Amino acid sequence: MPALTSPGATGDLSDVTASDATLRRFLHGLPGVDQVGAEARAASLGTRSIKTTAKAQAIDLAIRMVDLTTLEGQDTPGKVRALASKAMRPDPTDATCPATAAVCVYPDLVGVAKQQLGDSGVNVAAVAAAVPRGRAPLDIKLADTRDAVAAGADEIDMVIDRGAFLTGRYLQVFEEIVAVRGACERPGGGEPAHLKVIFETGELQTYDNVRRASWLAMLAGAHFIKTSTGKVQPAATLPVTxxxxxxxxxxxxxxxxxxxxxxxxxxxxxxxxxxxLVMVNEVVGADWLDPDWFRFGASTLLNDLLMQRSKLATGRYSGPDYVTID
Known part of the structure; x- marks a missing residue:
């Protein structure tokens, strides 16, 4: 690990981002990732089993961590309203079933989701800043973000410019994240939208690059770091996470x-x-076992969680019409 100043605010690391040279030196000075070791440990953690009571708790926690997502060209206001309703009451037959963390949509549908969700506590996340490609001028990315925030987005999911990152233009990527975070501020004040920074890890090529991108985004002020848009394969994997x-x-x-x-x-x-969830507990500890610090970006995951939740409660699998098809 490169030498760091004493713990405190992110400003303690401001010298790291003073220039392209200092940022490059810091990122390339991070310890290399042992590919074989990382994959072996991820595989080992993936074999852990949990007992029935713990499984029930894990299912409810996972439901609370879901960002229920629709990011298709054919999305309509009706589809988003239905998704928002499902996020609030994933299982209409069981009031004890928790709500999801958020509904994630394109910026032009933020207002629809926000109106449907009301004061339910379910957040609205919007992909912005030219997701999924990240290939647009900065002013367009910032306008995209501001529009989503003005429409009521609680969270913004942006994607880094992988071309800039992979050619070593780290300061450009850093400054873009800083600028998008600035665009998350509310025009009239109040708490800014939280910023999730997507790496599209399937295009980053190495685990070392994933580690560098993680530090780069955190130095720039990301509230969350996120693996993928879901539009590129491979997307999330246990070793990358x-x-x-x-x-x-x-x-x-x-x-x-x-x-x-x-x-x-x-x-x-x-x-x-x-x-x-087992990996989170083992690697970073219980502090991260909370929707404020860990999320699943998913569309079909929620359906299986509901099926398994019903199975634990009733002892049998429900019929195919038990959950809605997103």
Whole structure:
């Protein structure tokens, strides 16, 4: 680990981002990731089993961590309203079933989601800043973000410019994240929208790059770091998430600040979700076992969580019409 100043605010690391050279030196001075070791540890954690009572708790926690997502060209206001209703009452037959963390939509549908969700406590997340490609002038990315925030978005999910990152233009990526975070401020004041920074890890090529991107985003003020848009494969994987969890753990040790982690794309089953929760507990600890600090970006995962929840409660699987098809 490169030498860091004493724990405190992110400003303690301001010298790291003083220039492209200092930022490059810092990021390339991070310890390299042992690919074989990371994959072996992730595989080992993925074999852990939990007992029935703990499984029931894990399912409810996973439901509370879901960002219920629709990001299709054919999205309509009606589809978003239905998704928002499902987020508030995932199982209409069981009032004890918790709500999801958020509904994630394109910026032009934020107002629809916000109106439907009302004061339910379910957040509205909007992808912005030219998601999924990240290929647009900065002023367009900032306008996209401001529009979503003005429409009521509680959270903004942006994606980094992978072309800039992979060619070593780290300061450009850093400054863009800082600018988007600034665009998350509310025009009339109040709490700004929280910023999730997506790496599109399937395009970053190495675990070392995932670690560097994690630190880069955290230095720039990300509230969450996120694996993927779900539009590129591979998306979320256990080893990639392990590397990101290690980064947020080390960042808190260096600065005293917590940053959330969001794996997204390809997490479809309760078994998958439990593997991630076990990893969170083992790598960063119980502090991150909270929707404020860990999320699942998913569309179909919630359906399986509801099916497994019903199975634990009744002892049998429900019929195919038990959950809605998103």
């Amino acid at each position: 392990l590397v990101m969890l290690e980064a947020v753990r080390d960042y808190r040790e260096a600065t005293g600040q917590m940053v959330g982690v969001k794996p997204a794309g390809g997490i479809r089953t309760t078994k998958d979700a439990v593997k991630y």
